[in-house]
Amino acid sequence: MSFSSPYWKKIISNLDWNKLFRKLKLDGMEEKRKGEVFFVCPFHDEKEPSFSVNKNKGVYHCFGCGQNGNLITLISSLLNVSKNSSFEILERYAGLSSDDLTIEEVKQRIESLENVLSKMARNKEEIPKITPFPPVTILPRKAIDYLERRNITRKESKERGIKYCDYGYFSERLIIPLYDAKGKYMTFEARLIREPENIREKKVLYSSGSKVNSLIYNFHENLGKKRGVLVEGIMDTLSLTSRRIRNVISCFGTQVSDEQKSLLSENFESLVVLFDSDSSGKKSSLKLLEELSSLVEVKIAKTNSRKDPKYCDIEDINMAIINAKDFTNSDLTNTKRRLQSFLVMA
Numbered sequence: 001m002s003f004s005s006p007y008w009k010k011i012i013s014n015l016d017w018n019k020l021f022r023k024l025k026l027d028g029m030e031e032k033r034k035g036e037v038f039f040v041c042p043f044h045d046e047k048e049p050s051f052s053v054n055k056n057k058g059v060y061h062c063f064g065c066g067q068n069g070n071l072i073t074l075i076s077s078l079l080n081v082s083k084n085s086s087f088e089i090l091e092r093y094a095g096l097s098s099d100d101l102t103i104e105e106v107k108q109r110i111e112s113l114e115n116v117l118s119k120m121a122r123n124k125e126e127i128p129k130i131t132p133f134p135p136v137t138i139l140p141r142k143a144i145d146y147l148e149r150r151n152i153t154r155k156e157s158k159e160r161g162i163k164y165c166d167y168g169y170f171s172e173r174l175i176i177p178l179y180d181a182k183g184k185y186m187t188f189e190a191r192l193i194r195e196p197e198n199i200r201e202k203k204v205l206y207s208s209g210s211k212v213n214s215l216i217y218n219f220h221e222n223l224g225k226k227r228g229v230l231v232e233g234i235m236d237t238l239s240l241t242s243r244r245i246r247n248v249i250s251c252f253g254t255q256v257s258d259e260q261k262s263l264l265s266e267n268f269e270s271l272v273v274l275f276d277s278d279s280s281g282k283k284s285s286l287k288l289l290e291e292l293s294s295l296v297e298v299k300i301a302k303t304n305s306r307k308d309p310k311y312c313d314i315e316d317i318n319m320a321i322i323n324a325k326d327f328t329n330s331d332l333t334n335t336k337r338r339l340q341s342f343l344v345m346a
Contacts, residue, residue, distance in 0.1 A: 006104075012058045014094040020071075023089075024078045026051070042078055043067045043136060044177055044185055045161045065185060066132035073135060080137045132207065133188060134170045136163035143174060146193040150235050150310045156242040165190065170205060176234060178212065181263055183220035187212070189234060189252075213257040216264070217250040226269045229301075229321060230288075231309055232276055239310035240317060254284030256291065265295035272324045274301040274317075276308045289327055299324035 021029065021039075028040040028049045041051035041062045050064040053074075061068040069077075075086035139147075139157065143164045147157055163175045173190040180186050187210040192203045206212055217234050218241070229248045231237055240248045251260045254275060264271060273288055275281035285300050292298050301324040303309065303316045312320075 008058065011090050011094045011096065012055070014096065015055075015058075015090065016093050016095075017055055020090075020093050021053075023093075024075065026053075041065060041067070043133060043163065046185075062133075067135070069135065077135060077137045080140070134165045134168065134175060134190070136165050136175050139164050139174075140166070143193055146174070147238075151239040151242060152235070152310075153242040156238055160238065173205065178210075178215055178217065179220050180215060181219050181223070186210075186215060191234070212252050213255075214259040215252070216260055217252065219249055219263060219267070222247050222249060223267060225267070227272065228264070228268045228270075229272045229274055230264075231274050232281065232284075236274075236276075236309045243314045243317075245314075245317065245321070254281065254288070256288060261292060261295060264292065268296055270297035270299065272299045272301050272321050274303075274309055274320060274324075277303060277306045293327075297326065299326050301325075 017037075021037075024042070026039040026042065028038075030038045030049050032038055035056040036052055036054050038049040039051045039053070040046060040049050041064055043051075043062060044065040044067075046064050051060065051062045051067075053060045058071045059069065060071070060074055071090055072083055072086045075081065075089055076083050079086070079089075081089075139154075139162070144154060144157075147154070147162075161177045165171060165173050165175050170190040172194060173192050176189045176191065177185055178187050178189060187207050189212070190205040192201070192205075196203060218237050222228055225247050227247060229240070229245065231240065231248055231250050232254055233250055233252065237248045237250045251257075256264070271292065273285050275285050275288075289298050289300065301320040303312050303320045305312055305316060309317060
C-alpha cells in the first residue's frame with residue numbers, strides 16, 4: 001500500500017473515524033497527540049492503552065506486542081473479512097462510491113488493493129519467524145472445533161487472548177500469548193490445528209529467540225498458591241481450567257529446566273504431576289520425581305483411562321488429583337519400584 005496515493009489520502013481525509021472505531025470495538029480511546037489515538041490493544045492483554053492508530057497515514061502500531069499494519073489489515077483481522085471487503089468498508093465509511101470515482105482514482109484504487117493482496121500472498125517467509133506477534137484474526141469455526149474437541153471452551157480461549165493466524169510462516173495456527181512469572185507478555189506459541197503434512201512440519205512453533213524453557217504456562221495466575229497441578233502442555237492446561245480446575249500449569253512438555261524448577265519450588269509447597277498416560281508420560285513422571293523431590297513435595301496422579309488429560313472426563317481428572325500418590329518422602333529405590341508399579345500399563 002502506497003500511503004502517498006491520492007486515493008488513499010482521499011479515503012483517510014473523509015473517513016468517519018469514530019464510526020470505524022466503534023465498528024472495530026476498540027476500547028479505551030485516548031488522543032495523546034494530534035492525529036494519533038491510542039486504544040487497549042485488541043491483539044494482546046493489557047490494561048493501559050498502547051495500541052496507536054495514526055489518522056494521518058491510516059496505519060497502526062502496538063508498542064506492547066509489536067503488531068502493526070494499515071487499516072485494511074486491521075479491519076480484516078478484527079472483523080475476519082477479506083482484504084477486498086476491508087477496503088470496501090473503508091470506502092463506505094469515507095462516503096465514497098466506486099460509481100463516483102474518476103478513471104485515475106479507479107486505477108489508484110486497483111493499484112492500492114493489489115499492493116495489499118500481493119503482500120499477503122507472498123511465500124510463508126513474508127511473516128518472519130522472528131516476529132514479536134503475527135497478524136491474527138478471530139477464531140474461525142475450524143479453530144473453535146479444534147479447541148472444543150479438547151474440552152476447551154470459547155470463553156476460556158477468549159479470556160486467554162487466543163487468536164488465529166491464517167497466512168504466512170505461522171499459517172493455520174492458534175496464536176497463544178505466553179507470559180512470565182509476573183504476568184508480563186513475553187512471546188507466543190503457534191499451534192497447528194491440523195495434522196502436519198510431513199515430518200518437517202512441526203505442530204508447535206515459537207518466535208525465533210523465544211526462551212520458553214524459562215516460562216511456565218499459567219504460572220502468574222497461581223502465584224502464592226500452595227499446590228499446583230503440573231500437566232504436559234498448554235492444551236491440557238486449558239482443558240482443565242475450562243472445567244474449573246484453576247491451579248493447573250505446564251512447562252511446555254515433560255522436560256523441566258533449572259529456571260522452571262526454581263519457580264516451582266519457590267512458589268508451591270506441593271505438586272501433583274498429571275502427565276499423559278502413555279509410556280513416555282509415565283517415564284517422565286518418574287524422572288520428574290527424582291529431579292524435584294528434594295525441592296518440593298511431589299505426588300503422581302493417574303487417570304483410570306488411557307486418554308490424555310484433555311480428553312478425560314472431569315470426574316476422572318478430579319479423582320486422579322484427589323488420589324494422587326505421595327512418593328517424595330520414601331527411600332528413592334523403593335520409591336522408584338512403587339511408582340513403576342503405580343504407573344504400570346492398564
